[in-house]
Amino acid sequence: GYIFAQYKKDKDIMKKSFFKNPLTIISFMIPPLAVAVILLVVYGMGGMYPFGDKTLAWCDMHQQVVPLLLNFKDILEGEGNFFLNMQNASGMNFYGVFLFFISSPFSFLVMFIEKADIMNFMNILTMLKMMTCAVTANIYFRHCHKRLHPFYAALFSVIYAFSGYAMLFYQNTVWLDVMYFFPLLLISFESLIRNKKTVGLIFCLSGMLVLNYYLSYMVVIFTVIFFSFCL
Numbered sequence: 001g002y003i004f005a006q007y008k009k010d011k012d013i014m015k016k017s018f019f020k021n022p023l024t025i026i027s028f029m030i031p032p033l034a035v036a037v038i039l040l041v042v043y044g045m046g047g048m049y050p051f052g053d054k055t056l057a058w059c060d061m062h063q064q065v066v067p068l069l070l071n072f073k074d075i076l077e078g079e080g081n082f083f084l085n086m087q088n089a090s091g092m093n094f095y096g097v098f099l100f101f102i103s104s105p106f107s108f109l110v111m112f113i114e115k116a117d118i119m120n121f122m123n124i125l126t127m128l129k130m131m132t133c134a135v136t137a138n139i140y141f142r143h144c145h146k147r148l149h150p151f152y153a154a155l156f157s158v159i160y161a162f163s164g165y166a167m168l169f170y171q172n173t174v175w176l177d178v179m180y181f182f183p184l185l186l187i188s189f190e191s192l193i194r195n196k197k198t199v200g201l202i203f204c205l206s207g208m209l210v211l212n213y214y215l216s217y218m219v220v221i222f223t224v225i226f227f228s229f230c231l
Contacts, residue, residue, distance in 0.1 A: 026150075027142075027150030027151065027153060027154045028138060028142070028154075030158075031134035031135065031137070031154050031157035031161070032131035032132070032134050032135050034134070034158045035127070035131045035133075035161045035162070036127060036131055038158075038162070039126075039127045039130065040127075043123060048123055049120035049123045049124075050120075050123070053120070055120050055122055055123060056122060056123055056126060056170075057119055057171070058171055059171045060101075060171050060172050061122060061170075061171035062119075062171075064101055065102060065122075065171075065173055066118055066119055066122065068098070068102050069107060069110050069118055070118060071087050072094075072107060072110060073111065073113075073115065073118070075094065076108070076110070076111050077111070080094070081094070082094045082095055082098070083095075099210065099212070099213055100174075100212070100213075101172075101174055102174065103174060103177075103210055103211055104173065104177045104211060106125055106128060106129060106173075106177070109121075109125070122173075125173065126170050126173065126176070129173065129176040129177065129179075129180060130161045130162070130176065131161070133160060133161040133166065133176065133179050133180040134157045134158055134160065135157075135180070136180045136181070136182075136184055137156065137157040137160040137183045138153055138154060138157035139183060139184070139187070140183035140184070140186055140187055141153035141157060143187050143190075144186065144190050160183075165179060166179060174211055174212040174215075175212065175215060177211040177212065178208055178211055178212050178215050178219070181204060181207055181211065182219075184200075185205070185208070185219065187200065188200030188203070188204045189201065189223075193230060205219065205220075
């Protein structure tokens, strides 16, 4: 009872300090904006969309993700079918490849993009996902490391968004979805350890499984190793 009361007290103090401290509010806005500015500068220097006609789509993004997004757009517009898609492999079930490559909430943005622009839209899509990585990382630092100065929390969040993982594997766009889910998974770990709450962990593991089922085994292995150290 004492631990619960102390946790509730700390939580109330954190809420009040959040709204009273402009620095904290700004620290939540800085990471995604910084990621956007840095990427836009890079796009501008490289002549990439929206400052040119070049795209960062290559490898799997160019050969698989973009064609699947085009098919997904047709399905959303009623010109295709999830159960039997005739635009690939002489007919196939679309659910398998959907969960393999494009099962992201960001994929639904193709509804608002012309087919001719989807290749260039990948620049914006990648930027949006990296911005989300910075947001969730900042939430993690502010939630799990309350003594960390907001400036460093914001800085580390931007660094997380531009980590080697993101730079090497952004062409597999759903991997970035797993990346922005990961800080939430760490928050759910702390919630389970400190408060014995399992809802967050179930939600995060299920969400990662839906976003990309073949990366989920890595998350499961990490979970086992993490809790082994905790025990």
